[in-house]
Amino acid sequence: VRQEDTVARQGGDEFILLLPEIAHPEDALRVANKILDAFQHPFVISGHELYVTVSIGIAIFPTDGNDHGALIQNADVALYQAKEQGRNAYRLYTPAMNAHALERLDMEAHLRRAIEREEFRLVYQPRVHVLTGEITSVEALIRWEHPERGTIPPGQFIPLAEETGLIAPIGEWVLHATHARLRAWHEAGLPPLRVAVNVSGRQLSTGSLIPVLHAIVRDCPGAASLLELEITESVAMTNVEETLAVLRDLHAMGFWIAIDDFGTSYSSLNYLKQFPIHALKVDQSFVREIPGDPNSEAIAATIIGMAHSLQLHVIAEGVETAEQLDFLACHECDEVQGYYYSRPLPPDDFVRTFFVDGAFTTNVPVG
Ligand code: C2E
Ligand code: CA
Ligand code: CA
Numbered sequence: 001v002r003q004e005d006t007v008a009r010q011g012g013d014e015f016i017l018l019l020p021e022i023a024h025p026e027d028a029l030r031v032a033n034k035i036l037d038a039f040q041h042p043f044v045i046s047g048h049e050l051y052v053t054v055s056i057g058i059a060i061f062p063t064d065g066n067d068h069g070a071l072i073q074n075a076d077v078a079l080y081q082a083k084e085q086g087r088n089a090y091r092l093y094t095p096a097m098n099a100h101a102l103e104r105l106d107m108e109a110h111l112r113r114a115i116e117r118e119e120f121r122l123v124y125q126p127r128v129h130v131l132t133g134e135i136t137s138v139e140a141l142i143r144w145e146h147p148e149r150g151t152i153p154p155g156q157f158i159p160l161a162e163e164t165g166l167i168a169p170i171g172e173w174v175l176h177a178t179h180a181r182l183r184a185w186h187e188a189g190l191p192p193l194r195v196a197v198n199v200s201g202r203q204l205s206t207g208s209l210i211p212v213l214h215a216i217v218r219d220c221p222g223a224a225s226l227l228e229l230e231i232t233e234s235v236a237m238t239n240v241e242e243t244l245a246v247l248r249d250l251h252a253m254g255f256w257i258a259i260d261d262f263g264t265s266y267s268s269l270n271y272l273k274q275f276p277i278h279a280l281k282v283d284q285s286f287v288r289e290i291p292g293d294p295n296s297e298a299i300a301a302t303i304i305g306m307a308h309s310l311q312l313h314v315i316a317e318g319v320e321t322a323e324q325l326d327f328l329a330c331h332e333c334d335e336v337q338g339y340y341y342s343r344p345l346p347p348d349d350f351v352r353t354f355f356v357d358g359a360f361t362t363n364v365p366v367g
Contacts, residue, residue, distance in 0.1 A: 001031065016072070025060050025092065032056045032090040039088070055082040056090035064093045077101045104160065110146065111157060111166055115173055119145050122177055123344035124195070126354060127315055127337045128362050130329050135360035137194035137228060139337065140178050141344045142170070158200065167200050168208040174198075175227075179216050181347060182226050190351065193360055196228035196258060201235035204246055217253055224254030231257065234265035236275065244274060251276035258315070263303055273310055280307045282333070284318025291327045301331045308332070 001007060006018040017035075022028055035054060042049035057079025065071035078093040080101070085091065114120060121143050126135040144152040161167040178195050185193065203209040216223050229250060236243050236259055247257055258279040259272075263286055282303050289296035300316070307314045316328050319338030328336055341362050345353065354360050 016075075025058075028058050028060065029090070029092070032058060036088060036090065053087040055079055055087050057082055057093065058090060059093040074098070107157065107160060108164055108166075111144075111161060111164070111170075114144060114146075115169055117147075119147070120170070120173060120177070121145060121346070122174065122181065123346055124350045125337055125344035126342055126350070126360070126362065127196075127335045128341050129335055130325070130333055133362045135193070135354055135362065136335055137196055138350065138360075139196045139198075139230070139344070140174065140181070141198070142174055162200055162202050165202070167202050168206060171200060171203045171208065172212045175212050175216060178227065179220065179223055182223060183220070184347075185351070188351075190355060191359060192226055194226050194228055194256065196230050196256075198230045198260065201232075201238065204231065204235060204243065205239065210246070210249060213250070213253060213255065225256070228256035228258060230260040230281070232260045232265070233262050233267055237265055237267055237271070240268060240271045244271060247275050247277065263299055269306075277312065279313035279315055279334075281337075282314060282316045284338075287316050287318045287324055287328075287338070288320075291323055297327070300328070300333075304328075304331050304333050 001017065001019070002021075004021050006016075006020075008016045008018070010016050017031070019028060019031060035056065039052055039054050042051050044050075057075045057077065059065055059071045059075040059078060061071060064074045074093040074097075077097045077100075078091040081097055082089045082091040091097075122140040123143055124138045124140055127137050127139065128134070129136050142154050142158075144154075144157055146152050158167065158170075161170050174197055178197050182192075182195060199209060213224075213227075216227075231243075231247075236247075250257060256279075257275070257277045258281055259275070259277055260281050261283045262280040263283045280303060282300055286296040286300045286303075290300055291297060304314045313334050315335040315337060316324075316333050317337045319325055319328065319336040319340045321340060324338075325336060325340060342350075342353065354362065356363060
């Protein structure tokens with residue numbers, strides 16, 4: 001930058017560049033491009049080449065703000081957009097972005113109150129044993145009944161919950177609600193059925209998970225063997241040493257653990273074999289393309305084979321058609337989950353549909 005410009009560290013990994021003497025907005029873009037170019041080159045530290053990505057948000061005086069507060073705030077909105085667009089990019093502030101930012105704030109405020117207002121519920125999707133058609137376990141999936149917008153799927157609020165830290169109380173609610181469901185089914189005289197819940201990366205890394213699970217097990221020692229935790233491959237493989245320690249604790253407490261969305265990230269097989277897990281879930285992106293796409297077929301078959309050689313169980317998700325099921329059965333996939341058998345259902349519907357002659361079953365063995 002030039003003599004008259006200012007570079008300041010705002011905090012953390014955020015910096016402010018103040019360019020007081022620009023003639024056109026394009027000049028700001030030129031500077032942004034120069035910075036992006038500079039970061040194309042690695043930093044060499046102790047012989048390792050390290051790359052850093054940058055995201056830049058630009059606000060221009062006076063159109064985007066009349067004082068430093070408004071300029072910084074709007075640059076921040078544009079920065080957020082640049083990050084959302086995939087990083088290593090810059091974005092100029094536009095008023096439309098503010099509408100988007102306001103909507104996020106509104107959603108965040110609602111999300112904060114959603115737990116007290118009991119706006120969450122869980123729906124249940126069976127995992128089906130391929131050979132017998134029996135239901136081995138069930139996955140609990142969260143839904144948000146928003147008072148104005150109706151049912152909101154997790155994809156639309158879990159990322160925000162993770163960003164804002166609200167995932168901790170929401171995750172805790174999910175575990176308690178699951179435990180309450182297990183108890184209700186037990187009291188209704190139903191046979192024990194393991195319930196799998198999704199655990200987010202932040203629950204693992206902030207340590208908010210273990211105390212909640214301890215409380216559940218203290219209250220009800222049998223609960224651990226009926227609770228399964230699904231952790232995505234990408235979460236499991238970030239901070240692997242830490243993950244390994246947490247998974248060992250969970251395993252020691254008696255919980256079942258599965259690796260979710262397998263095949264979408266990069267697994268260290270060396271760690272995978274050390275993880276005390278019982279199953280891998282083949283990601284639905286591969287299942288969607290079988291049979292037909294040779295790459296997806298090969299990947300699905302390879303995951304199944306690899307899991308079996310590691311003595312792990314394999315569950316394929318997103319199974320929608322008989323052809324997918326046939327392919328998976330031929331390749332000795334153990335269990336399947338998907339719309340072919342059932343959409344995720346409210347608990348009463350689930351029991352009404354699948355509790356038949358004293359057992360949870362689809363009554364549809366594939367053979
Ligand atoms: P996931 O764990 O991979 O869950 C599978 C998703 O695929 C679910 O979407 C499920 O409804 C959907 N699905 C099941 N069968 C089929 C099928 O045959 N075809 C298609 N196209 N989709 C199918 P959902 O319920 O919208 O959940 C999306 C994601 O949100 C989940 O992906 C999970 O990562 C996350 N999530 C859900 N509940 C929770 C929760 O309680 N806590 C956390 N942290 N994350 C959750
Ligand atoms: Ca899952
Ligand atoms: Ca999944």
